[in-house]
Amino acid sequence: MASEEELFASVDALLEEEPQLPPPPERARLREAAGITQARLATALKTTTQTVKNWENGRSEPKPPRLEAYQRLLNGWAAKYPAPGTVAAPAPSPAPQPVPETFSGPAVPEPEPGAPEAPAVQQTAPEPERPAARPAATSRRPARKRVVPNIGAAPYQHGPLAVLDGDGSAYGVEGIVLDCPATTVPELVEWTLSESGLGAPRLHRNGKDSDPLIVLTAAAAVKLGLPERLEGHEQRRSLRLPEDHPVVKQVAKAKWQLTQRGFGPWARIYRKATGNQRQCVQFAVLSWDALDARAWPGVADMEPADAARVLGIYAQRVLTPRGSTAVSGLELMTALRPPTRAVQDRATGQWVSGYNPGSLGTEPVDPAPPEATQEHPVVVHGGWKGGFLDEEAYQWVRDVDLLTGEEAALPFAVGLDLNTAFLAAAARLVVGLSGPEYVQRPVFDKKIPGSWLVDLSHIELDPRLPSPFTPSGERPEGPAWYQTHTVAYAQELGYNVAPIEAYLRRETGAYLDPWHDRLKTAYVDTLADLGVTKDLSDTEFLAAMERHKQADPALAAVLAAIKATVKGGVGKLRERPQGRHYKEGERWPALERPTWRPDIRAAVISKARVNMHRKMLKMAEFTGLYPLAVLSDCVVYPSPGASPLDFLPYSTSGKPIPGTFRLGPTPGLAKLEGVQAMSWAVDLMEQGHNPARHIKGDGHDAKFDEGE
Template structure:
């Protein structure tokens, strides 16, 4: 039994405790009664509007020094605006409820309890919930950090079926120590240094994502740091000058090294990866994205950096759920997605020893980089520099073509409008079921052309006649070839399809082939279509309804609109990364650069995708001319500008008598390869640009000259 001194000491300690804050709902009532907005309160307390919202909905609790100031403010408001007395009816209801509970027997106490990681196996949180037998049973029954999220279209699920990643793939940390996860989850993070943040993330956060393929690897947890969080953890709010990473003598880098964490050779930049020694065969790495250092490019993630932490977590969470946990730029994420869906190795049993060892996973690009054939490389590549290659290069690029103004007819010039059509993720559509080379290139002289063999062919297509009102399908500029040149298989096959004689002089072909990009295409297509559907653009809409939905889809949900933009950037950037040029700084001619050490440095695969996309586009242009008699004014990559009698694509696209779109021409719709309205301008505007040598497809959306 406790002594009198022990009891008095316990009572004194209780008296010295700070008075508890009123319940979250009462905090909101007092603020509203005082006529103060959440934004104004946040400014007074040097906090953020989102943090005040969290205090008022029970997601988090204030900490010193804001706690004492907030308590004092609430006490003052409570004295001025006391809670209204309960009505007789409500008092009677409370009395009746108490009587029924007494008749039913003893009940569990309703004292609020705080469950921490040490008491319930969950990350520490100060959110309070009534203690009931179910709540006290354990973490499976109680997770106070998981408030029921507000249902929003496209909200990422807060948990996975893997208990290791119960809180989702990523979270956003603010300067108050609040960690905002997917699905409305909010956790408390006590870390004050990067080392502590890494430890907390690996041991308590419950963040991460399971592998996308059975032979792949689980995704590292991602913590996104706001500017205030970065400063709190000892990082500069912004990188100075042209620096792209912290210097090696920075205090944070030194602290990581001292704690036996290490960085990748990219160092501590906007996207940093900190790792420590593997544990039980599992790597232990944490990815960090610092928003104020430019981690999220505004072109790929429009408006996201300026959003509240909870909305940032939602946008990135949807992307992680549908595409991949971000691992850098959208281009790098697109490239990493290829490897995640086609892992280079799988476990195989060594027949000599019986041990399981890493072996090649069929259909993948393997683990070792592969040098391209000289015509597939860039001029800086060692294969070219060291061999003295002068035989030319593949020039499979997207269209940049403008029709000669002298070929415009009077009838076309008298049409009132120029209408731009943009193809949805055209390169993604081209990647569908695309067979590419997987093995090393083999040189052939005077080979017979086979349209199903991926590779590069030296062919003379200068004799191929093309209607001058259409771009040539064989060059990005749309001009007729002037002699032998290197082409990818799809370009040569299309020349054969058009009836031209094809006699290759040389070729670099690959014997092992496969549809490497198919799972990449399938996942990104689903992500694109599902995100558009969440924004109200669904497949079941009529063409008129589709155009109307596309006009307003970005305003429906800015966070999801940013996700859609990021998905589009992932497609283009991922394909572009297959042929990454050397860095401008610290590069000497003939030296290998870091990108060449990746098995995914495959310019031949990039050329195959772009070649097929350009051929697909030319086929549609030809069919449109046959069906409607209309010829394009200009083409830029995925955008085509047509003269039109009206301001809508419905005024010139071909439809059958029953109202259905004609197959083979441009069709409107939300799936990859179908078209949408890019912009409308006066026909005179387009002709003026063409006369000045500009491409109206580049400006059709904005209208500036």
């Protein structure tokens, strides 16, 4: 006779078994009896129509948590619609239990009033607004409603990307989880393109849709036959699988292709397009350091669903990641200003590809020699000896001998950081769209973007401020090349300028305006989601900024990625050659793209540096305060208190003085970077170090600038 212990063990084993579903044909019969289509069932269970088909023909089985939900639905239908020849049994009344807001049993979203049926093919319309949740059909619990995300219309109804784990679950945006049966990389590519419903519509009517992104966890990579880590002695960005690796061979055997970068942390697998139909999937391998921790803090270590949330929000507000944040920043420029559009040939009447006005076109443009880098072919082969633009961000420390006794006696050094200063500089920035034109003895015109050789060494400014003309803050020593904004600022300060020669661009436009607008909205919206809104007082703003990263680490990671996208995108406009095998004077791959434009990078940085100097000059006029140090978008001031409110100027009505540093959450306004003792700052200055680099946190952190 069995003992009680043995019986309990047997019962426990039964309890641990997965729910048993009816045979596949019965599943289909029950669904049809209920009058529910496979597409509606797929929406309710947050999966794909093809996955439901697989369940009903026996090709695959659902996994938790959909397994339990699917069984619950089938049991309910079985009670309502018994098989012929059987008697219906009353459905058991479930015991009351708390129900999550986002799920109270299968339901189908109601169409919005007046909304058309989802189109069978993608619309060529501007990107929709951020998806908002909409109510679905009421569940049997009258007090609750299930909310199903409105991700988008076919063919991208499941959002732009998914994070794949080792168990075949692909986690998408808005909590969607898809079943992915693929066990090899080629199978994963086929599933992504034919069944997943992943991808994103174009950001501009003349642009291209974003390819779906599959992010692989370490477990998923190993399951697909990839190494968990990608090791090597080259720079991280150049690491890739060897050509004889089994996965690379699988891809080739299945008639797919890899780009010239091969299979690295970021990989693209594609077939040549047939007509307008792109066939391309991009991959990011988390355990291969695809996501730089400085730009995506903590994301690589998140659970797949959380990582999908971070990347999904970024994709919806910026664009689907296409590499590093620097690469994505550059790609966003092209996505918003496509180089071509459809134009009608007058002779034949046929629609052909033509130049899209306001864009940079399809052909690369060589820079003027002073705009190039020293290794560029126009410099090496042209024998250029005339100097170069030095339009870089500030790295300046005031001479410690110029500190007054009153300043040294103040107790604190307070760092202010301008929100996305390069983004603010890109607003309404007119840049050159064409190639450079050489001019001797030109008359300066601040409306013409270009590079000007001019002598600004005679301009003498207060030594307690950095010179606005050099990144070091030192006074120029003679004629030098400057971008238009720098020369215009000298004129603004009341000095005559007489350029000796110039390289000017006659065809101009505000190329970066849509880039600025989209990133500004993304930045402001993400800060608002973290509790930092435009309607806060300065005191409330400082308090909200102090706690915003703890409010939601996932959104804080999105914010960090947006900021890195701005800096990195600007840096990519002048990408230098990579690899130890490069020889000076050779062309490198970046030169072959129209967006290799060091002159546009110089324009952004010049305007940002001038904006910073203008604010410091206004501060000195209104408060008599001068900075201790500046590093890019961070400036350090001596202060009587530990808050910016202790030294920033306000009018008698309590409003900030126009033109000075102002606190706030929008690009170009300031936030607190850090506070240290004044003695700490003076000590660093005496050692030749920059307090602005280390003022954040415990005084040892350095600012992160992602760029070239």
